[in-house]
Amino acid sequence: MSVEPSVDLGAPVDTALAVEVINLSRVFTGRKGATVTALDNVSLTVRPGEFVSLIGPSGCGKSTLLRLIADLDTPTRGTIAVFGTSARQARVNQAYGIAFQQAGLLPWRTVTGNIELPLELHGAGKAARQARAAELLDLVGLTDFAASYPDQLSGGMQQRVAIARALAESPRLLLMDEPFGALDEMTRERMQNELVRICGETGAAVVFVTHSIPEAVFLSDRVVVMSPRPGRIRDVLPVRLGETGKRGENLREEEAFFRAVRQVRELLHGEAPDRLRGVETR
């Protein structure tokens, strides 16, 4: 795969940040001129290979931020750079892969056909497509279901196909909007383990939207806590509990995990960040 090796600080190959958002605002104008400030002056950077979660109450602009990075929407003010280019250019370059809350598979295509879709659209040859699809199916553990149709799969399996599809062109950035939101707790944890493993293997940077605090803590290098009306970043919490790809089940039982969960929760519930940092150092 043509993916950069897992990036630590200052990889020599690519010094550009994966995502650089500066003073970004997005104001929606409804009918009758009413405005909603979905994002207000948000700045955020994501380094190559870094896993960043966005967490916050409903309506705080997480999806809006993700859609702006994906160039599915245009900002009212501010700039977005993805790997040093504009968001639009990054989209045209296929710099990112994306997965939404609904798996969004095309029902008339088999699992393989769905994974091959982006490759097909961008003119990859048949043999190359098949090889890549087989590789990805192996990665998400669905080799036996290559020829199945989406309606023959469970929700979790569909979501894994969607993730495989997002990874199809070996993007160095993954954008995920509550991809596990519709799954039960057990499946969810298994998917989280898989995602951590996949990120370890591919070295992709991830911007991950979630409502679940443990999920954010388990997966992330940094957790971005947002607040609503207007959508702002309240605080950014470094969590990184162990090497990517080496995080296992037992991490969820560790003291550090619980501590991070508590910190994020307190931030979400609006405790002053300063006091919290005090707690942290004790």
Place this chain on the structure above:
Amino acid sequence: MRARSEPAAALWRRVVVGAMGVVVLALVWELYKLLGPADGVLVGTTTVLPRTTDLAMPHLWVMGGRVLEPVNGASAALPMWLVVLQASLFTLGIAAVGWLVGVAVGLALALVMQRFRAAESAILPWIILSQTVPLIAIAPLVRRWGAQIHLGEFTWENWMSVALIASYLAFFPVSVGALRGLSSPDANHVDLMRCYAAGWWKTLWRLRLPASVGYLLPALGLAAASAVIGTVVAEVSIALRGGIGRLIVEYAGAAGGDPGKPWAPIFGSVLVGLVAAGFVGLIGVVLRRFRRGEVAV
């Protein structure tokens, strides 16, 4: 094995239910003929149920038997079924041309409306309005206009007028159904195609057209029925010889002495309708991959 035999059983059930429907219809006909009053059922002076005389309601076997006999007394007369079959094929051919033109025009309109938002509000009301013009009114017009067309070798013939009128009816359900189908993909899927930087054509081919199949198939079926009806009616209004429409008018006059005769071309038109519906059903089978998620057929 179970998975294979279940659809087969379902198919059989459908065939049996379909056959039962025909049998029930035949029974109702014969029962009413047997039990109903000879002068029909009247409310005041209005007849609400037909007379049951052999003239008004011939026995089914009279209709059936008549089909096997020659058309008329002439010594060289062909058997009725052959004449009706030839007329059916003639009508079917014109209806098919009308259907094809109608489907092409309907699809093209739907594509334009999908592509350009403004076009939808500009065109759609006219499409709906077009169907309120009575067929009888436009048939002579089409014929007269057509008669004035001469392009080198090409001359407009009457059957083309009939096909045009058939397509005039057929394009309507297709344009409306296709427009709904083309706009049916989830915002999610449309976003996905945008993420892939896929242009309008690629999005059309990979997403919008496949997604529209479920809407398109019923529309194609409606269009086929409309094309057949349009052809038969237009044959009458334009006075085109050779088709079922003509036979229906011609034989209706014979009902007095030969009550089974008018029914033969009516069965012919039913046959044409069945063939048309079967053809659309076949398209549905070919495209069944795109109908996943619909209720099992």
